[in-house]
Amino acid sequence: MKRRHFLKSTAAALVAAQTGSIFGGRPAHADAGSSSRPRLKMPPLLDTRETGRLSLSARAGALSLAGGPATATTGFSQDYLGPTIIMQNGSLAANVENTLDEAISVHWHGLLVPGEHDGGPHLPISPGQSWTPDMSIAQQPATAWYHSHIHGRTAEQVYSGLAGVIHVTDGHDAERGLPVDYGVDDLTLVLQDRRISPSGQMVYDPSMMDVMHGFMGNRMLVNGQVGAVAAVPAGIVRLRLLNGSNARSYRLAFDDGRPMHMIATDGGFLPGSVTLDGLTLSPGERVEILVDFATGAAPVLRSGFEQPFGVLEFAIDDTLPARITSHPEGFGPELEVLTGTQVRTRTLSLDMGMGGMMGGAGGFAINQRPFAMDRIDLEVELGSVEKWVVSSTMIAHPFHVHGALFRVVSENGSPPRPENLGWKDTVLVRDQAEIIMRFDQPASRDKPFMYHCHILEHEDAGMMGQFTVS
Numbered sequence: 001m002k003r004r005h006f007l008k009s010t011a012a013a014l015v016a017a018q019t020g021s022i023f024g025g026r027p028a029h030a031d032a033g034s035s036s037r038p039r040l041k042m043p044p045l046l047d048t049r050e051t052g053r054l055s056l057s058a059r060a061g062a063l064s065l066a067g068g069p070a071t072a073t074t075g076f077s078q079d080y081l082g083p084t085i086i087m088q089n090g091s092l093a094a095n096v097e098n099t100l101d102e103a104i105s106v107h108w109h110g111l112l113v114p115g116e117h118d119g120g121p122h123l124p125i126s127p128g129q130s131w132t133p134d135m136s137i138a139q140q141p142a143t144a145w146y147h148s149h150i151h152g153r154t155a156e157q158v159y160s161g162l163a164g165v166i167h168v169t170d171g172h173d174a175e176r177g178l179p180v181d182y183g184v185d186d187l188t189l190v191l192q193d194r195r196i197s198p199s200g201q202m203v204y205d206p207s208m209m210d211v212m213h214g215f216m217g218n219r220m221l222v223n224g225q226v227g228a229v230a231a232v233p234a235g236i237v238r239l240r241l242l243n244g245s246n247a248r249s250y251r252l253a254f255d256d257g258r259p260m261h262m263i264a265t266d267g268g269f270l271p272g273s274v275t276l277d278g279l280t281l282s283p284g285e286r287v288e289i290l291v292d293f294a295t296g297a298a299p300v301l302r303s304g305f306e307q308p309f310g311v312l313e314f315a316i317d318d319t320l321p322a323r324i325t326s327h328p329e330g331f332g333p334e335l336e337v338l339t340g341t342q343v344r345t346r347t348l349s350l351d352m353g354m355g356g357m358m359g360g361a362g363g364f365a366i367n368q369r370p371f372a373m374d375r376i377d378l379e380v381e382l383g384s385v386e387k388w389v390v391s392s393t394m395i396a397h398p399f400h401v402h403g404a405l406f407r408v409v410s411e412n413g414s415p416p417r418p419e420n421l422g423w424k425d426t427v428l429v430r431d432q433a434e435i436i437m438r439f440d441q442p443a444s445r446d447k448p449f450m451y452h453c454h455i456l457e458h459e460d461a462g463m464m465g466q467f468t469v470s
């Protein structure tokens with residue numbers, strides 16, 4: 001099968017999603033106060049800054065979408081998804097309890113912690129057990145996230161709800177001139193497409209083709225809600241976007257073309273904002289943007305080029321304080337250039353071979369080797385800088401590395417797209433990307449770090465490898 005066919009199929013899936021979307025066309029502008037549509041809720045906050053402690057309980061739940069029948073779900077300390085965890089640098093004692101009847105793990109995606117605290121497939125939490133890593137947080141402010149990472153079960157467990165957002169903060173965002181009022185002018189938005197059956201329930205039943213393309217939905221969920229409206233003040237609002245979807249990449253833009261001022265990528269702030277009219281966000285990636293809602297009718301955030309579908313409708317609520325009315329000038333440190341005297345280069349190919357296409361084993365791999373729990377693929381020297389040349393086959397694959405932040409050096413030989421200017425831990429590889437990173441976190445043979453495709457069906461099927469840092 002040729003690449004073009006895959007692109008066509010993906011486009012077809014998008015059209016299907018649009019047809020089934022509640023956002024068939026541009027929804028009528030509605031004042032949040034008078035709209036019959038539900039108001040978008042934020043995940044509850046879990047602020048660890050005072051206590052230095054973090055407790056999560058993975059549990060079974062139920063989710064009713066738009067008044068339909070309930071779907072059995074899972075969540076952290078709630079029915080679906082988990083709280084937004086606020087943390088700062090320093091020690092953090094975590095306690096993750098598993099009340100489910102299957103093993104889970106909790107990977108801190110975007111936290112720079114050693115392999116033994118990373119929460120990958122080698123750190124399962126058995127049913128009825130708890131995991132209590134005593135962590136030390138030391139990194140720049142960033143929007144990170146957490147999700148289950150059990151090999152072979154990640155896709156279904158994350159789809160079911162085992163994910164949540166993390167804000168790493170240094171408490172200085174107000175001084176930076178940034179919005180800081182959670183749920184008012186600082187919105188956390190978990191974007192997920194989900195497949196909703198005609199009876200209104202969320203289903204996960206991947207076919208062979210679904211595994212090939214990754215499992216795509218026909219409805220947009222934002223923070224676990226369908227069709228909710230985000231109420232915002234008539235000022236500058238910060239949107240922290242997480243693509244928490246299993247497989248779908250979004251090409252996000254506002255329907256009225258208003259600019260997005262990108263201020264942060266996966267690993268933290270840019271030195272100053274970068275103005276974009278749209279951005280691509282692939283599974284696992286985060287981006288923070290400032291949007292000015294002071295003028296014009298409230299827009300709709302949409303995804304796609306030719307036949308865009310609605311992701312999230314906004315509405316101006318004049319009762320909300322518009323605290324920030326001018327764009328901050330600069331707020332992040334200069335981006336470090338990671339060129340040392342000795343940079344080891346490795347090449348990695350994200351493989352989808354014939355075996356994978358036929359649904360057999362062996363198709364999904366990295367450098368022709370499907371993931372194996374008992375095989376270390378790479379050994380990296382602690383403190384060293386490496387350049388990885390990553391190539392994708394068949395379709396674009398979002399490539400994620402644990403335990404390090406990287407800079408994108410080039411994409412297909414050209415300078416990186418604007419979305420990839422800052423610190424990253426996940427990058428959408430379309431043909432080829434070169435990334436450079438320093439490995440400052442140790443990982444043993446028993447608790448190694450992962451690198452993998454963040455299309456979760458691909459990851460589960462074997463597009464993953466593991467490495468030590470020592």
Ligand SMILES: [Cu+2]
Pocket residue numbers: 350396397398453454455458459463
């Ligand atoms: Cu992939």
